[in-house]
Amino acid sequence: MAVLVRFCGPADPSPSHRQRRPARFPSAADVRSCSPHTRCRHHPNVRPAVPDSAPDSSIDAIAAGLQAQAYLPSRELATAAFLALRLQRPLLLEGAPGTGKTAIAAALAAALGRSLIRLQCYEGLDLASAAYEWNYARQMLEIRLAQAQDHQRTADELFARRFLIERPLLQALTTTPAPVLLIDELDRADAPFEAFLLEFLADFQLSIPELGTLAAATPPLVVLTSNRSREVHDAVKRRCLYHWLDFPDAARELAIVRARLPGLDAALARQIVGFVQGMRRIDLYKLPGLAETLDWSRALVELNAVSLDPATVQSTLGVLLKYQDDIARVQGSEAARLLAELRTTARA
Numbered sequence: 001m002a003v004l005v006r007f008c009g010p011a012d013p014s015p016s017h018r019q020r021r022p023a024r025f026p027s028a029a030d031v032r033s034c035s036p037h038t039r040c041r042h043h044p045n046v047r048p049a050v051p052d053s054a055p056d057s058s059i060d061a062i063a064a065g066l067q068a069q070a071y072l073p074s075r076e077l078a079t080a081a082f083l084a085l086r087l088q089r090p091l092l093l094e095g096a097p098g099t100g101k102t103a104i105a106a107a108l109a110a111a112l113g114r115s116l117i118r119l120q121c122y123e124g125l126d127l128a129s130a131a132y133e134w135n136y137a138r139q140m141l142e143i144r145l146a147q148a149q150d151h152q153r154t155a156d157e158l159f160a161r162r163f164l165i166e167r168p169l170l171q172a173l174t175t176t177p178a179p180v181l182l183i184d185e186l187d188r189a190d191a192p193f194e195a196f197l198l199e200f201l202a203d204f205q206l207s208i209p210e211l212g213t214l215a216a217a218t219p220p221l222v223v224l225t226s227n228r229s230r231e232v233h234d235a236v237k238r239r240c241l242y243h244w245l246d247f248p249d250a251a252r253e254l255a256i257v258r259a260r261l262p263g264l265d266a267a268l269a270r271q272i273v274g275f276v277q278g279m280r281r282i283d284l285y286k287l288p289g290l291a292e293t294l295d296w297s298r299a300l301v302e303l304n305a306v307s308l309d310p311a312t313v314q315s316t317l318g319v320l321l322k323y324q325d326d327i328a329r330v331q332g333s334e335a336a337r338l339l340a341e342l343r344t345t346a347r348a
């Protein structure tokens with residue numbers, strides 16, 4: 001895609017701005033540069049030609065691409081990712097901690113051969129950190145240089161693209177090929193930031209008062225995650241496809257552990273997964289996620305464990321559970337019960 005970013009705002013510094021076509025009507029050069037493999041903004045109703053071998057050609061292809069990155073999605077998640085790509089809609093992922101919300105963005109980027117741009121949200125996240133800021137030092141230098149040479153600088157010249165420092169949201173619009181943009185833990189940001197995101201999520205564009213509107217020629221694949229520490233606003237949800245990530249069932253969790261830790265003994269892997277699945281049926285304050293299962297597996301490898309026994313479980317519960325009340329609840333009789341269940345299942 002040769003023409004990446006359109007300038008269509010009132011403050012476009014180019015003198016030829018008035019002769020340009022409005023944002024949604026591309027020039028002949030824009031149209032010539034459209035790729036047949038992406039649904040471009042100039043031809044929104046033309047279904048792009050996707051080669052059968054492309055990782056986004058089907059749900060199976062997406063799932064296979066993710067699996068090649070050792071990320072094993074459920075069928076529903078692979079479908080959501082496929083639709084997000086084909087419909088060019090952001091994908092909002094919610095779910096319990098450690099269920100793969102963040103990891104899928106990196107896996108998708110690697111599977112699709114795109115770069116990953118990450119925006120970590122936090123309370124107080126502002127435009128300057130999330131989208132762009134003007135390089136005031138460089139602007140001052142430019143003014144000083146102009147004064148030394150007895151030139152005058154107009155505001156238009158000082159608010160040109162070259163004085164703009166790109167932060168993740170703007171980078172996501174200007175990077176080619178279109179990257180994967182991860183907006184992680186949106187629930188940690190303030191509500192005004194969500195309001196600011198609406199234009200970006202709906203039209204893949206940013207309005208910069210001094211410069212105009214910058215829009216991506218090919219939209220990035222946007223993955224948003226939330227841990228539901230507060231509800232994400234309906235207006236954001238409306239612009240996204242939504243998927244809830246649950247804890248995986250035993251078969252998929254075992255497959256993930258085997259994929260992530262190929263050297264782990266198969267029988268021990270089954271015991272680990274069985275034990276963690278059993279723990280998730282106990283009424284705990286914080287249930288262990290996939291991240292904890294993988295951490296526990298690595299810990300047991302480090303301890304040269306060959307199978308689960310009460311002493312090993314007792315001494316490593318802190319890898320799985322992070323609240324003392326939960327540890328107190330599981331250790332002792334509950335752990336013994338879960339280990340007995342595992343033995344019964346293994347004999348069956």
Ligand SMILES: Nc1ncnc2c1ncn2[C@@H]1O[C@H](COP(=O)(O)OP(=O)(O)OP(=O)(O)O)[C@@H](O)[C@H]1O
Binds near residue numbers: 256
């Ligand atoms: N489907 C999966 N296949 C393979 N690995 C997975 C899968 N889901 C999660 N993981 C692994 O589990 C770990 C935790 O995943 P991740 O950090 O993405 O969870 P999260 O949902 O973002 O957690 P949090 O809410 O705490 O940020 C990572 O190591 C990730 O690679």
Ligand SMILES: [Mg+2]
Binds near residue numbers: 184225
């Ligand atoms: Mg995460």
